[in-house]
Amino acid sequence: MRFFTVFDLLINHAKRKNISLDEMYAYFRQRDIKKTQIEELQNSAYIPSELQDSVLSFLNMTELEIALALGRIPEKYQNSFFENISRIAGLLSPDEEENISSVAPFFENEYGKLYNEDCIKVLNTLSSNCVDMVFADPPFNLGKTYDSGVDDNLTTSDYLNWTYQWIDECVRILKPGGRIFIYNIPKWCVYIAGHLSKQLTFWDWIAVDMKFSLPIQSRLYPAHYGLISFIKGTKANTFNNQRIPMQICRHCGGELKDYGGYKAKMNPAGVNVSDVWSDIYPVRHRNSKNRKYNELSVKLLDRVISMSTNPGDVIFDPFGGSGTTYAVAQMLKRRWIGTELGDCEIIKQRLLHPEKDVLQLQKVCEEKNHLFTDDALALRKKNGFWTCESVQRNDNEKPNNEQLTLNMILSGL
Ligand SMILES: C[S@@+](CC[C@H](N)C(=O)[O-])C[C@H]1O[C@@H](n2cnc3c(N)ncnc32)[C@H](O)[C@@H]1O
Numbered sequence: 001m002r003f004f005t006v007f008d009l010l011i012n013h014a015k016r017k018n019i020s021l022d023e024m025y026a027y028f029r030q031r032d033i034k035k036t037q038i039e040e041l042q043n044s045a046y047i048p049s050e051l052q053d054s055v056l057s058f059l060n061m062t063e064l065e066i067a068l069a070l071g072r073i074p075e076k077y078q079n080s081f082f083e084n085i086s087r088i089a090g091l092l093s094p095d096e097e098e099n100i101s102s103v104a105p106f107f108e109n110e111y112g113k114l115y116n117e118d119c120i121k122v123l124n125t126l127s128s129n130c131v132d133m134v135f136a137d138p139p140f141n142l143g144k145t146y147d148s149g150v151d152d153n154l155t156t157s158d159y160l161n162w163t164y165q166w167i168d169e170c171v172r173i174l175k176p177g178g179r180i181f182i183y184n185i186p187k188w189c190v191y192i193a194g195h196l197s198k199q200l201t202f203w204d205w206i207a208v209d210m211k212f213s214l215p216i217q218s219r220l221y222p223a224h225y226g227l228i229s230f231i232k233g234t235k236a237n238t239f240n241n242q243r244i245p246m247q248i249c250r251h252c253g254g255e256l257k258d259y260g261g262y263k264a265k266m267n268p269a270g271v272n273v274s275d276v277w278s279d280i281y282p283v284r285h286r287n288s289k290n291r292k293y294n295e296l297s298v299k300l301l302d303r304v305i306s307m308s309t310n311p312g313d314v315i316f317d318p319f320g321g322s323g324t325t326y327a328v329a330q331m332l333k334r335r336w337i338g339t340e341l342g343d344c345e346i347i348k349q350r351l352l353h354p355e356k357d358v359l360q361l362q363k364v365c366e367e368k369n370h371l372f373t374d375d376a377l378a379l380r381k382k383n384g385f386w387t388c389e390s391v392q393r394n395d396n397e398k399p400n401n402e403q404l405t406l407n408m409i410l411s412g413l
Contacts, residue, residue: 003164003191004070005157006055007041013059027058043156045070107348112326112336114351116344119318122337123169131337132237132313134170134180135304135325137296138163140188146293148342163188164195166318171199173316177237179203179308181229183296189226200230208300209278227277227304242307243270243369244279245376253379268388269369273303290322291346298360301328309334323347327357 014024025035031054041047047055047066059066067074073081081088102125106116115122139146143153154162167182174180180200182192193205206227213222246266247256280300283289301324309315311333317325320340327350329336340347350357367373371388372380380387 003157003160004045005042006044006047006070007038008157009059009066009069010038010041010055028054106344107351109351111330112338114320114326114344114347115339117339118341119339120166120169122339123166123173123318126173126337128172129175130314131173131316132175132178133309133315134174135301135315135317136170136181136319137183137321138319140185146342150341160191163192167192167195170316170318171232174232176233177235178232179229179236181227181304183225183227186226189228193228196228196230200232201234203231203236204229204275206275206277208280209276211282238308238310240307242273242303243267244273245367245373246271246371247278248376248380253376253383253385263386263391266371266388268371270371290350291343293321295322296324298324298328298357299364301325302332302361302364305329305332305334320344320347323350327351327354328361331357331361
């Protein structure tokens with residue numbers, strides 16, 4: 001499904017009428033419209049009012065035709081649109097389909113297959129409803145350089161069209177009840193969520209706290225990435241609740257949230273993971289990084305995979321990068337299918353020599369399912385804070401029900 005901007009319509013029209021770009025800009029210049037005003041339409045699916053007449057006359061289209069070309073059906077035409085839908089479909093003919101040939105994997109082992117190919121090419125070879133979960137961490141179109149040479153500085157419409165293309169294929173290969181996770185900056189998550197909502201059921205929008213980002217002028221300081229998640233159908237096949245330690249001050253060990261009288265009811269196995277993840281840290285240290293480009297942490301992938309799949313399930317990640325998804329998947333005994341356009345040798349070596357990942361995953365697992373880690377418990381005891389043991393011993397502190405409810409609301413539990 002393509003996302004068209006007004007600029008796409010202009011270019012498309014110019015091509016069909018053999019009008020050069022210079023001639024097109026000259027047409028608008030005669031009407032006091034600058035080239036930059038036309039170029040700005042690359043990011044817009046709406047025509048600004050001051051350009052309305054000139055754009056309509058250049059395209060030789062009515063307002064209705066333009067709305068349809070941009071994927072909108074104006075309210076007053078909706079009934080008649082649905083009444084005539086089969087006639088409209090009958091007037092359309094498909095573009096020629098590309099020949100789909102199979103591709104050979106770059107590396108495979110008992111858990112998975114890695115392809116050194118464009119993800120869309122690989123997706124085209126996979127059958128429908130064949131994977132239990134999709135995790136995708138695509139380039140964010142922020143002008144970064146990757147060794148794969150992918151253009152990370154596309155126009156809005158080119159980035160979204162490419163995004164919608166691989167997403168639609170991922171949706172096709174996802175099993176009913178399977179779940180897709182897409183990690184991106186909020187600017188793109190908004191479009192991606194809108195697009196996915198047309199085909200799947202919204203499940204979660206997770207804000208992953210992002211440390212050490214750069215401020216942007218005239219905007220709020222960006223402090224999170226979005227991890228959006230949708231289900232194919234209406235019911236998730238798998239949800240394994242994840243519990244993590246309570247957040248405490250690393251200096252004194254005191255809790256960062258006020259759990260008030262509710263502390264006696266805290267589960268010793270930890271607090272339920274919410275949709276704000278503040279305990280995920282970027283992989284920055286040269287020692288822990290597998291390559292010079294961005295990579296996600298073992299902790300993030302462990303949480304996503306453990307929560308949404310079971311051993312033996314199949315996970316697809318179209319943007320391998322350093323291979324974090326595949327490494328964690330197989331340590332957790334899940335199967336995986338992966339693609340990466342750039343250097344796949346890094347991923348292969350990582351999977352062949354998993355010692356560093358095993359240590360990291362061990363550390364992650366040690367911290368899970370406890371209200372306090374061993375270090376936190378020692379610090380709290382030293383500084384006289386309550387522990388699960390101490391509150392169980394002290395029954396005098398039981399709050400009344402009203403106070404309990406208030407405390408639960410205040411602490412967001
Ligand atoms: C943000 S990185 C993924 C990092 C990964 N999650 C990790 O933890 O290492 C995105 C990756 O997608 C790859 N890529 C970009 N376009 C691609 C395409 N069309 N097909 C396959 N890989 C692609 C890039 O080369 C880059 O390594």
